[in-house]
Amino acid sequence: xKRTPHWLVRRSTIRLLWIAFAxxxxxxxxxxxxGDLHGHFGVDASPGFSAWxxxxxxxxxxxxxxxxxxxxxxxxxxxxxRDP
Amino acid sequence: MIAGALxxxxxxxxxxxxxxxxxxxxxxxxxxxxxxxxxxxxxFLDYTLTPWQMNSxxxxxxxxxxxxxxxxxxxxxxxxRPIELVAAQIYAGSAIGVCFSGDLITLFAYWEIxxxxxxxxxWSNGSERAYRASLRYVxxxxxxxxxxxxxxxxxxxxxxxxxxxxxxxxxxxxxxILAGVLLNAGAPPLxxxxxxAYPEASPSGSVFLSAFTTKTAVFVLWVAxxxxxxxxxxxxxxxxxxxxxxxxxxxMRRILAYSIVNQVGFMVAGIGIGTEMALNGAAAHAFAHIIxxxxxxxxxxxxxxxxxxxxxxxxxxxxQSMPLTTVCGIVGALAISAFPLTxxxxxxxxxxxxxxxxxxxxxxxxxxxxxAGVFLHAGIKFPWFVFFQKDSGLRPPDPPRNMRVAMVLxxxxxxxxxxxxxxLYAILPFPVDYxxxxxxxxxxxxxxxxxxxLAFFALLPLMRRTNTITLDTDWLYRCLTPAAWHQLExxxxxxxxxxxxxxxxxxxxxxLRQQLHAMLTSRFSARATIGNFVLLTTLVxxxxxxxxxxx
Numbered sequence: 001x002k003r004t005p006h007w008l009v010r011r012s013t014i015r016l017l018w019i020a021f022a023x024x025x026x027x028x029x030x031x032x033x034x035g036d037l038h039g040h041f042g043v044d045a046s047p048g049f050s051a052w053x054x055x056x057x058x059x060x061x062x063x064x065x066x067x068x069x070x071x072x073x074x075x076x077x078x079x080x081x082r083d084p
Numbered sequence: 085m086i087a088g089a090l091x092x093x094x095x096x097x098x099x100x101x102x103x104x105x106x107x108x109x110x111x112x113x114x115x116x117x118x119x120x121x122x123x124x125x126x127x128f129l130d131y132t133l134t135p136w137q138m139n140s141x142x143x144x145x146x147x148x149x150x151x152x153x154x155x156x157x158x159x160x161x162x163x164x165r166p167i168e169l170v171a172a173q174i175y176a177g178s179a180i181g182v183c184f185s186g187d188l189i190t191l192f193a194y195w196e197i198x199x200x201x202x203x204x205x206x207w208s209n210g211s212e213r214a215y216r217a218s219l220r221y222v223x224x225x226x227x228x229x230x231x232x233x234x235x236x237x238x239x240x241x242x243x244x245x246x247x248x249x250x251x252x253x254x255x256x257x258x259x260x261i262l263a264g265v266l267l268n269a270g271a272p273p274l275x276x277x278x279x280x281a282y283p284e285a286s287p288s289g290s291v292f293l294s295a296f297t298t299k300t301a302v303f304v305l306w307v308a309x310x311x312x313x314x315x316x317x318x319x320x321x322x323x324x325x326x327x328x329x330x331x332x333x334x335x336m337r338r339i340l341a342y343s344i345v346n347q348v349g350f351m352v353a354g355i356g357i358g359t360e361m362a363l364n365g366a367a368a369h370a371f372a373h374i375i376x377x378x379x380x381x382x383x384x385x386x387x388x389x390x391x392x393x394x395x396x397x398x399x400x401x402x403x404q405s406m407p408l409t410t411v412c413g414i415v416g417a418l419a420i421s422a423f424p425l426t427x428x429x430x431x432x433x434x435x436x437x438x439x440x441x442x443x444x445x446x447x448x449x450x451x452x453x454x455x456a457g458v459f460l461h462a463g464i465k466f467p468w469f470v471f472f473q474k475d476s477g478l479r480p481p482d483p484p485r486n487m488r489v490a491m492v493l494x495x496x497x498x499x500x501x502x503x504x505x506x507x508l509y510a511i512l513p514f515p516v517d518y519x520x521x522x523x524x525x526x527x528x529x530x531x532x533x534x535x536x537x538l539a540f541f542a543l544l545p546l547m548r549r550t551n552t553i554t555l556d557t558d559w560l561y562r563c564l565t566p567a568a569w570h571q572l573e574x575x576x577x578x579x580x581x582x583x584x585x586x587x588x589x590x591x592x593x594x595x596l597r598q599q600l601h602a603m604l605t606s607r608f609s610a611r612a613t614i615g616n617f618v619l620l621t622t623l624v625x626x627x628x629x630x631x632x633x634x635x
Contacts, residue, residue: 003116005475006403006404008403009401009472009475018263021534021537021538024145025534025535025538028527028531028534029528029531032527033522038165040440040441040443040448041443041448042606043445046526048531050452050527050528050529050531050532050535051532051534051535052180052535053449053452053453053456053532053534054452054453054455054456054532054534054535054536054539055530055536055538055539057453057456057536058456058457058460058535058536058539058540059310059456059539059543060462061324061328061331061370061453061460062331062539062543062546062575063546064328065327065328065332066203066546066560068328068330068332068554069552069554072332072554072555072556073235073552073553073554073555074333074551074552074553074554074555075551075553076395076551076552076553077115078553079261079553079562079563080361
């Protein structure tokens with residue numbers, strides 16, 4: 001018998017969650033106009049700085065990790081026969 | 085506390101648990117009963133030792149160590165082996181001892197007790213893997229201890245003082261002390277011991293381990309090397325090392341172990357910046373970090389304890405049957421990511437603020453990127469792959485009651501410190517002139533973190549877990565050195581074989597040997613004369629002269 005999926009993992013809920021997430025994202029950027037944002041350096045006072053910087057930094061880190069992974073990853077049992 | 089822990093095995097099983105929980109609480113009461121600047125001193129050999137010295141920074145660290153020891157014991161009360169709880173108690177007691185050491189000799193003694201007690205904690209998991217990891221761990225820490233001892237010896241000889249205080253990086257001895265301490269903090273190049281050893285301990289064992297060793301190292305750096313510029317860059321390296329390796333990792337507790345390096349990196353960078361704001365931030369961050377990292381490891385430990393599985397590839401969908409563990413794990417994840425209303429928000433931001441105040445643009449930018457990265461690797465990755473993602477079909481219940489109580493306690497603390505940071509700010513070493521909850525700060529932090537979340541879900545296919553490990557510097561001593569040694573052994577054996585099969589028979593039969601033999605026996609035996617010795621000495625001196633002229 002197939003279990004009905006938990007309400008949280010249903011396709012419709014996930015769609016709703018994405019919409020809610022996108023709204024919140026937009027709201028945080030929009031909230032800049034209300035809050036008094038004065039950067040420390042100038043560059044961080046540009047509109048949506050934290051948003052694009054956070055996003056860009058994460059994409060860069062994921063790609064870097066992926067690249068390093070190509071060189072440094074080994075199968076899980078790698079050390080099993082090698083440890084002294 | 086150490087003495088109390090040593091008494092524990094004598095108690096009957098039923099009384100042991102409450103006794104071990106009460107010990108750190110009594111220690112906590114004592115810590116707060118003693119006035120600031122109180123100290124004791126004894127004469128030992130030629131030195132005046134200060135085994136007990138009360139100051140605000142030591143008190144801060146000791147307080148959180150004591151809270152941690154009590155909650156950790158509660159967590160492992162019925163699950164951990166008695167020897168683990170006793171060793172953990174000694175471990176915590178010596179960590180508190182480090183905090184109150186007024187001189188370098190006492191500090192070193194506690195430091196080594198910590199290394200040994202923590203090894204027993206790993207060891208008491210009982211598995212072959214844990215045993216091997218504990219050996220690698222203790223060798224690493226004894227090496228760190230040697231560096232520290234050599235540095236202390238050098239310091240004492242050159243200054244004549246054993247007092248524990250700020251050290252300038254102006255002589256080799258101080259660099260040695262710095263290296264010994266940084267090794268314990270998990271700094272490069274020897275940071276691999278943390279993700280190697282900690283995840284091999286029992287569920288409660290890794291909770292204990294996460295708290296003491298690295299944070300006592302932070303404490304010593306704080307006191308001795310505040311404002312050393314090199315620490316800013318060491319810290320930043322640790323931060324990004326932790327993020328990248330955690331992103332690649334599959335074992336849930338190893339993810340969290342890498343994030344210890346990452347978080348300690350924030351503290352080390354703060355100490356390197358060295359202003360009052362930065363030092364306050366580093367200390368507050370250590371306090372908050374111990375609690376949320378323990379919470380994260382408790383929830384990971386609960387999953388391990390209930391399912392027996394530790395890899396992201398085997399887990400998933402656990403939120404359906406372990407709701408409490410999921411919620412506690414998420415609270416810990418939000419706190420480590422410094423979400424508003426959690427403890428990480430009020431502590432980590434002080435370090436960034438200090439970087440901004442000092443107009444260190446690059447440091448500030450890297451710290452901001454790293455904050456987003458923390459949410460990426462620990463804040464989302466850990467809960468997502470363990471409790472959500474695909475349904476692994478596992479339906480374990482929440483863990484036993486003592487584990488649940490310990491988790492809820494720390495989850496409440498994480499949020500309480502975030503909502504109402506005043507008590508934490510009040511016990512920091514310097515007066516706090518900082519308001520974390522400004523509209524600008526909340527908005528920018530939310531932007532940073534939520535867009536990091538967007539990056540995670542947008543690149544989810546790239547994040548798919550593979551059943552792999554990632555090579556680190558421990559490869560050098562786990563593979564390269566043994567392999568090199570093995571090759572040397574083979575070379576040696578081969579040389580001996582050649583000697584036995586080729587050279588020896590040839591030598592036995594050669595004319596030269598027979599002539600030499602005849603000459604030596606005839607000249608140097610019974611009829612050895614002064615003339616022969618003169619000849620020999622002249623030959624030796626001549627060859628010496630030739631060598632001297634050549635080189």
